[in-house]
Amino acid sequence: MFGTDIDPVQRYLDSAIIHGTPERVLDQLTQLREEIHLDYLIGAPLSHETFMAFTDKILPKLR
Amino acid sequence: MKFGILQFFSWPERRVTLPTVYQRALQRIEIMDQTGYDAVWLTEHHFSDYSVCPSIPVLGTYAAARTKRLHIGAGVTLAAFYHPLRLAEELALLDILSGGRVKWGAGRGFDPREFKAFGVPQEESYARFHEVVDIVLRAWTNERLTYKGKFFSFEDIEVLPKPLQQPHPPVWMAAGSPPAFAWAAAAGHSILMGPHATHSELGKELAFYTQQLVAHGHAIAGARSRSPGFSPSPRLNPPHAMLPGRARSGC
Numbered sequence A: 001m002f003g004t005d006i007d008p009v010q011r012y013l014d015s016a017i018i019h020g021t022p023e024r025v026l027d028q029l030t031q032l033r034e035e036i037h038l039d040y041l042i043g044a045p046l047s048h049e050t051f052m053a054f055t056d057k058i059l060p061k062l063r
Numbered sequence B: 001m002k003f004g005i006l007q008f009f010s011w012p013e014r015r016v017t018l019p020t021v022y023q024r025a026l027q028r029i030e031i032m033d034q035t036g037y038d039a040v041w042l043t044e045h046h047f048s049d050y051s052v053c054p055s056i057p058v059l060g061t062y063a064a065a066r067t068k069r070l071h072i073g074a075g076v077t078l079a080a081f082y083h084p085l086r087l088a089e090e091l092a093l094l095d096i097l098s099g100g101r102v103k104w105g106a107g108r109g110f111d112p113r114e115f116k117a118f119g120v121p122q123e124e125s126y127a128r129f130h131e132v133v134d135i136v137l138r139a140w141t142n143e144r145l146t147y148k149g150k151f152f153s154f155e156d157i158e159v160l161p162k163p164l165q166q167p168h169p170p171v172w173m174a175a176g177s178p179p180a181f182a183w184a185a186a187a188g189h190s191i192l193m194g195p196h197a198t199h200s201e202l203g204k205e206l207a208f209y210t211q212q213l214v215a216h217g218h219a220i221a222g223a224r225s226r227s228p229g230f231s232p233s234p235r236l237n238p239p240h241a242m243l244p245g246r247a248r249s250g251c
Helices: A008-016 A022-035 A046-056 B018-035 B057-066 B086-095 B113-118 B123-143 B179-188 B198-213
Strands: A038-041 B001-006 B037-043 B070-073 B104-107 B145-148 B153-157 B171-175 B190-193
Touching: A008 B001, A008 B198, A022 A046, A046 B018, A046 B037, B001 B018, B001 B179, B018 B057, B037 B057, B057 B070, B057 B086, B086 B104, B104 B123, B113 B123, B123 B145, B123 B171, B171 B179, B179 B190, B179 B198, B190 B198
Parallel strands: A038 B001, B001 B037, B037 B070, B070 B104, B104 B171, B171 B190
Antiparallel strands: B145 B153
């Protein structure tokens, strides 16, 4: 699945996972919505803390 | 943009009791209901502490009873392990008890332990998955069912109850390859894509799926879905934290 010379962890961080500060996550989601017309997202939060951070700081700005 | 949460029931190092795992998940589901999420997507797995939820209909019914508007998504039922008539019955019952809030996601499974324990040859998973999906949809949309398949055959069966949503709940298929995208698109199903795609790959896959939907005459409204993990701090998400997908219009 992954190229032998590519660290899969780094690949996830760089190209697959949306992560970072609320502002950065908001920017990434906005970009995905505009570039590939993303308008439904199913997230799998790492913890209750990250779930609540998304719920309180990001969800209201994207709905 | 709509949002859902993929709700795992992980039991890492078995640090707390399983009732506590479920209690915390249900508390989170109640928050989803009150804060504007579209759906909770319940995962199904067996025989490990990776995620301990062997029955989406059971947990989904409890979640539905504690919420008012949140959709109850199956993310996903491992269709290859089911008798399709029992699956059709239980999901239809959940749809009625939830007031028509079911979104049915289905996949063929991937864990060899599950295939071995259930006595299902893994090499049959794709064919069984397709046949079970076909039978469930026919059971929901026909008064009586007569079916002759590779794995299941029935003669003049009345499958009850029928779902509250007519003709049936929105259908989302797990898909991770061009043939799977094409199969789902041809049938007009929404898709839940594999967890490893980069954003660039995701865009290409969604474009292909959209092209296939249009080619088969299905309506689209630009609805797309994706399931990245998210974190307000730059921490690493586990591999299961992503499940890209795409919804058809109205799903």
